Amino acid sequence: MSTSVVENLGPTVQNVPVTEATAAPSALDTGLTLGAVVQTEGTTFTLWAPAAERVELALIADDGSQRNMDLAHTGEFWTGFVPGVGHGQRYGYRVHGPFDPAHGLRFNPSKLLLDPYARAVDGTLDYSSPLIYDSSDGDSAGHVPVGVVVAGSEPPPPISRPVHWGETVIYELHTKGFTKLHPDVPEHQRGTYAGLAHPSVIGYLVDLGITSAELLPIHHFLTEPSIAARGLPNYWGYNSLGYFAPHAPYSSSGSRGEQVAEFKAMVAAFHAAGIEVILDVVYNHTAEGGFDGPTLSFRGIDNRAYYRLGHGGTMYDVTGTGNSVNTAHPQVRRLMMDSLRYWVEEMGVDGFRFDLAVTLIRNERHEVDTVDHPFLAEVAADPVLGRVKLISEPWDIGPFGYQVGNFGTPWSEWNGKFRDSVRDVWRNSSDGVKDLAYRLSGSSDLYGDDGRYPYASINFVTAHDGFTLRDLVSYDHKHNEANHEDNRDGTDDNRSWNCGVEGETDDPAVIALRKRQMANLMSTLILSTGVPMLTAGDECGRTQHGNNNAYCQDSEISWFDWSLPDAWSDHLGLTRRLLALRAAHPVLRQWHYFSGEPVVEGGRKDLSWIAPHGGEMTEADWYDGNLRTLGMFLAGDALRATDAVGNALTDSSFLLALNATAETRQVVVPDASWAPAYEVVLDTSNSMVTEVEAGATVPLAPRCLVLLRAL
Template identity: 50%
Template sequence: MPYTLLPGKPYPLGANVTAKGTNFAIYSEHATAVQLCFFDADGNQTDCINLRERTAYVWHGLVRGIAAGQRYGYRIDGPWEPEQGHRFNPSKLLVDPYAKAISGQVDWKAPIFAHKVEDNNDLVRCDRDDAYGIPKSVVIDTNFNWGKDCAPQTPLSDSVIYEMHVKGFSMRNPAVPKKLRGTYAGVGHPASIDYLKKLGITAVELLPIHHFIDDGHLLDQGLSNYWGYNTLGFFSPMPRYCSCGDTGGQVNEFKQMVKNLHAAGIEVILDVVYNHTCEGNRNGPMLSFKGVCNSTYYRTVADQPRYYMDYTGTGNTLNVRHPQVLKMIMDSLRYWVTDMHVDGFRFDLASTLARELHAVSKLSSFFDTIHQDPTLADVKLIAEPWDVGEGGYQVGNFPVLWAEWNGKYRDTVRRFWKGDGGQLSDLAYRLTGSSDLYQFDGRKPYASINFITAHDGFTLCDLVSYDGKHNEANGEDNQDGANDNESWNMGAEGPTDDAGINTLRERQTRNFLTTLLLSQGVPMLSGGDEFGRSQRGNNNAYCQDNEISWYDWKLDEPRKRLLEFTSKLIQLRRDHPNLHRRRFFQDRVIRNTDGDNVVHDLSWYGADGNFLSNEAWNTEWNRSLAIILNGNTLQVTDDEGAPVVDDTFLLMVNAAAEGVEFTLPPTPFGGAWKHLIDTENIEDPFARECVGDKVILGGRSMMVLCAERSHTQIY
């Protein structure tokens, strides 16, 4: 059918419905012609329109007669000069980089490569039409009844983050209706929300939900890209997780999930992948950015622009130095905050985004732009502070306003509980908010996102059950995934009927969870760890969209005990500001050797009840210590200006195989210590009772005592 084309406007980019029709706008700096093509529900091309207007490299036009639900794509012509970084090919249909919804999947049997694959030469252009094998962009209706939706806005210092996969979380949950399992609606279902509320978490961190594609080599093996770190569209929610199809309904279903979670006081954080796309290197497919304007969107080698810079290990790196690419990322972030109401972002391989020429820079345009944006001022910004390039490991080096996945926390805690020697000094910093990483650049303890496990690596159950990875199901001869996991199987590889080993594994799991949830900083719990989820030793389950990755909700008694234990730990943490302080402890040196007449906010003790000596800190053999967290030294006030005081806690850890008798130090203000947690006690680890002057801390266990608060805050 014929359409009326009007000049339209160059902004906003993408497809936006107006009273007169739909405005289309796309940026292409080096294009010579841009065609806008429309498709019916069966994927047949019905018409193409040449966009005539070009403003500041934006090609635009308003098309009357186009409404929400219309599928579309672009064909863009320009120079085919791969050696100069230009790869325009009008035979290839392109997804709109600003598409708010995307329908369909990539057909790897279609000629989706811009070059002649059969010649194995990326310099020779392929002129075969590939529209039948390319996903289609979808015009959406932005109307949604948010009602009185109000983000919980939990301070980061008070947060408990739950990293989860949208599909894996509810796919096997019998409490969720079958039609909704594995979907946004499944996460937003009352049964799911009730579970999250009872567990006590404050925010879900969703693995990537931006529209991504499945790698061809995975599909050939009957696998798929389960994790989703393979982005095609930075504005579109993945339709795979929608219960009502892929013609735009994924947008409103995602919004309803957010609305439901917010109503329960739970925030939504997105794991976002702005460092690379799914198009790979010069031999990869042409799906969107590569054909829209390759030299704009990708970082190419300076003197050989035919080739891509690769700081991500995926074949390409987005060119964040270019104003349009930076604008696209910012537009995407703002869209997810303003239109989709999300509460924060975890940036995958964030060091890549901060690379100016080559090195990672705190003064990069990316940081500057984010920091001055009022829309992003109140959202949570969390960095994965590394990439695979030279100098990419940047834990502790991100600027103010950013929190970081603390990889050093993970490694130290794993080594300590595995029984490695020489870990006490580093463990002390990790338990108290990693002041060595974050105190001296204006940040607070909550800059440290503490985690022991995450989606990438062993689950907590597998961490205590396997010495080595078992990734055979991934089809790479067990060559993929990390080889160094700091794990320990306790004497048997994988599941065992040995009661002693199972008891030790259960205790070690409680040790890890207690350490994580009672450390200063922000705990991130990997979904399913709270009830012993296993991936059968697979530490790289990125391609396992099956029962290896899906949460198993059939809980035996040990798993039920672990779930109850975790929930009580989280509640304990949330009830006590002393366990999630907003300021670092004031001792400039974390080791404390002053006299008994000085009141400390933080004190370290050996088993003899004396301050821990320098020798004890530095020796290889010592695997136990005690720490007092003084609840009268928080140095904060409540909303009415009154000083906040809390109980004082004594945390004792022992990673040695044998038990240790601890002589208890006196409480800071008199009174008795009371037993709070003992990870060695399987049946009742939270038994409340008074203790004497000495306690026996079992081998490979942790104990927490408390003294009731005084009514005076010490400054």
């Protein structure tokens, strides 16, 4: 194999040693700033490549020509200062060393490699070229994306008032899809960071009652070659390549560093409106795919360090993507921690949701370690990350990969059990109401035994992955034909109910039932203790026409239809009203677990479970597998909360009652020792009278949820 595929101009740059250490410096102790750092007279480039024999920096001109120069070897690092190089310069690396795939060594200097610390990425991947694979000696330059030197700039202003976990309402959205069809956004800005920053877009979120926008992946990502071969893109973005670089195609202003400035301006606009920005981050795998995937960055720099390997140099995959990042290696964890801190300190973001987070806590033997994994310790001890929100998706597809409830402080978690329990109850497939009670009250069975609070539970009924809320009540089966995989992709465990007809219908009775079921699901989500996460469009009837795996649909299937807020104004109004109720009443968003006992002397229990007969639930009621009717009394005079100066807060008391059966249920309202009477605040069936006396027997309509405020 050739050791140099373009003319090497030699060490024409001043190589500046960063350390005088005589021994090879530790990967964590050098103090070197990795990546391309712009200085007054030029730029210093530093790459970690401990097993490399030689590293060339390739500076790429606008016409595609290259100027290559050798970097100086400093322990495990390669570094050099290049005078006259600054912001906007494109570059890559060529890393020399042994090529022995059976032993995990994949060095190949014919492959132009992206700097793992690149602050911006320019260019696309040429899926038709065999030169992107290390099985070819041909030069991959011109066929792969490259890094861009980016000068430092001021971070966005912080949010004026930090959002406490107890007040948080998360809205999961796609950066492109949310504004692609927005009529108020200028056409050239639709689907971009600038589009998200448009006042009409932010105003919609503010009016809805959202506190935190969670963006599907915006780390620079690529489409997998196998998906591109079907003529489709990776739309969701769960295929990262650049962990410091905002995805360039989401920029309306350019890809030579402009994407960085545009992203910062977007964050500033959200912060000015009081909305946090949370990033969905994918550190569990990279865009280089499996053993036979393209060589674009990490594989050619140090394959054995960056990836989990099996026998014979194969990739150990617990993500379903072909590779898994090796967080057992300290320098790989350093990359992740540096990336996280960069997005907080320089880019202004307020939190992270970690995709397939269990992969990140597998040890050197690939075993899950929820107690002593160094990644957990490093995150918990980091002062920068200590001030932002951290959310895990607590599973992967490997052995013992389902770890809901096991991440501990300071983590919140996607609560998959909440999703499953709420879906099962409302489709009348649950085993009674015992599990539902845990979910309504903050899932103390999952998070109450390790010092966490109810906001450790990120409650959701839908997410990007799966049916939308409208599709959840309209389809029993997935309809993924547009993905060109013969409908084999996507889960079959949808826990959905089509209300008697598969897909769209003109039947007014079915339409009315579906809308009521949507109202029931949305109300249960927002009124439950914990942090609600809404999926963009669920508040106004967005549909993917039964596609439950729209990861490759950059089309109307996935884009937000901005005609829906008017067409579904009733459901949108309900969602706004629910979020306003939650914001106005601390008793509906408590951030301490309930004790089931009086919290203040002479007060009522903070939480009481009410059976259909009007008394508290008995043991027999809890183990009645056919019971689908439940009341939840929240005492506003038993709040464990204080105002800004330490005064005890009180609130109204509420009774939430639900009937998930297909029949009307006669239920007894608790007697006057609870409250003398109640005002009906919400009724998804619109059938109950406006006021109810204590002790009265009232009909609870089929498949409905009612919220009553004590008078």
